[in-house]
Amino acid sequence: MPSAKTKTAKPATKDLRAFFTGAQPGPSQQRRVEPAPKKDKSKDDAFVVIDSDEKVQIPEEDEDTCADEEEPPKKRKKAAPAALYEPNPKPQAEPKSNASPKKAPAPAPAPAGKAFNWAAAKAAKLAGPPAPGSKDVPQPSAPDCLLGLSFVFTGELSSFSRDEAVDLAKRFGGRVTGQPSSKTSYVVLGDNAGPSKLAALKKHGLKTLSEDEFLELIGTRVGPGGPGGAQLDEKTRKKMEKEEEAIKKAAKELERRENKEMKEKAGSSQLWTTRYAPQSLKEICGNKGQVEKLQQWLHDWPASLKSGFKKPGKSGANIFRAILITGSPGIGKTTSAHLCAKLEGFTPIELNASDARSKKLVESGMNINNMSLDGWMGGNHATNSLGVAITKKSCLIMDEVDGMSAGDRGGVVALNALIKKTKIPIICIANDAGAQKLKPLKGNTFNLPFRKPDAATIRSRMLSIAYKEKMKLPANVVDQLIGGAQSDIRQVLNMLSTWRLSSETMSFDESKELAKVNEKNTILTPFDVTNKMLGPYMFSHTARETLGDKMEMYFHDHSFVPLFIQENYLKTQPARIRDLNGPPQTLKHLQLMYQAASSISDADLVDALIHGPEQHWTLMPLHAVCSTVRPASFLYGGGMGYGGPGAMSFPQWLGQNSKQGKLTRQLGDVQIRMRLKVSGDKTEIRHSYIPALFPYIVKPLVDNGSLAVDQVIERMDEYYLSREDWDTIVELGVDQNKDDTVLKKISAATKSSFTKKYNANEHPIPFHKRTDLNKSPKKLAGGPTPDLEEVFDAEDEVLEVSDAENKRGNEDDVSADKLIQAPKAKKGKASTQPKGRAK
DNA sequence: CGCCCTCGAGCTCA
């Protein structure tokens, strides 16, 4: 990252050893900061300390700022003007022991003292894993005492992070929405509340609560179950009763259905995902309109076929011979397709590689040159060589279309050709609506995007199932699971069924744990990361993120994030100068900018060590801190709106803005294919696997030219990588592996022979394995097992082993070695923490 | 029973 150097030009002579000690807050003010006499430590030691996560609070401020850190905000505001000019204002030093940890929900005596207790409680919390229902939360009078209320949180609370407060409200049965409206029962107001929310609040004449009052409400409000349950207004109660009734009714229906099935065949060991697959349109959660369109289209199919696809019909779908359903996993795409087909009297033929027969079909039927395709589709009663009868009433369902085009581009192209001629309806299903490879399909298919269903929609169905399975689950628990699974119904069902094996009830905290364990890895874009890092919450005193968490942000994309921070760190409205005015504010701002800039400059030195001749990859965490966490800690505060002069901007260093999108997309492509073999999200792929693959699929071409082509292709097939992916991997390379450097080293002859050979051979097509609706799930020993679509643990382990072997066999290849080690170390640390807390 | 309005979330863009 050469640009950082030029931008933050600064004498490059700073001693790294002095770095961490220099910025340490002086004699620490009752923070959990070790006084840090680390002057003598070697730089490696300093690194180890940082690395070991949160023992040392990161130097978030220097002497003049941190004093008021733990002061109650209200007080701070009043005292501010006078205290400003004091060089070192004394912290409000009530000894901590005064803080009585057991705080009654009673009305607050004095805001200051109260806030102090919370601060103490927070400190205690930080020391250990956050104890749920800890001291600062009053005992509720009923577990669901907030039932029927809806809350809006705005601004910065003094002792909870936003998430915690929301969590609290949900825990006790409350509803939390983003925008205040007339339906909002209470607005919980914190510091620096958004002006738009304040306006809305006024407009609707809403009741506001301070943080204290909110807690008090929890302590005093009697839930609907208790005496005086009349607090619920009539309507909501009726609604809830109705809901419950519906749930019971649905549960009965499920029961009835099961009994019927039991007579036909023993089905008790079925997966829940199979057993509770919807059997009528009503039971599909969400996407009502879209499903209807699909059904209508199928219904009109014979007529459309007759008229030659000229009449668009109500939804405009009837001029297409195929439908493309897109949407994230687990929201019922496949289910809807099968169900609609069945309801309209079609026999679904699902092409899916998990079953050998249809795999063969794909291979023989989908290859471009295979003429049997036409015959196969043409006749009324043609039976192709594989014994699948095709009739007029057949309906082809192509699952996971976006996973299919690997190997060669032929997959989608052939499918497209098929669609142009087909005489039976084709339903294509894909996860990623934006995928580049689906582009050719877009023109020939009716696009039917499915969206994630509302939590409430899923909830009622989950509750029915739970009720039927005799599980006791409160609504908010289910909500938690749904949220954690990001509305992936299948995943929620899997979680429930696994849980059911050991227990019949689930508490709110248990559901949180479960959701956390099963949490999907979402990747944050550098934009998101920068927003978060420089936003108002990350470093506020209610933030719960550990140093490790903050560094994790950097590792979301360790090559882009520092650039983004560097590009935008001067555009914030720092929270640290919020209470100042005039010249002192400017001065302080300049100081903060100076500190941040120094840190970035230091980061550059570290960067040089990492990417220099001796690649000290172990310094990555240090780089994370210097380049990202520390600068952000000075200038955080948000204020980078959209548009306007303060808008977040794309790092100039990256030149054309298009590059970013392109790289991200391609990375996604590589990953989709790779995860058949390995598990891991984009970040992991990028951190670990691409660098690890490099020596095997690119380097041989550099070293041995065309001799290595066979070997390389073989290796690529093992990981289901296509020729395009090869390009991507090269393009993603860094440093000496950088694309143009590498491409120059490969001779044109080698390149063409590589391409030629690759295209000449057949390559394995990566289909996702999955069990589905119609096929009875493969019987696995030990009863129902979660239906895991994307995780292949065993293979993952194998890969790790081979990684280690590779490493041993290539001691001379320093860069590969380090690349493998660095991310691993990080990964281990990151995952042990949450797991440790998991039950 | 259907239409309208209000609510709320998702999407997209830097």
Add this chain to the structure above:
DNA sequence: CTCGAGGGCG
């Protein structure tokens, strides 16, 4: 900002 869903009202 736009879209869908749900509820209330005509």
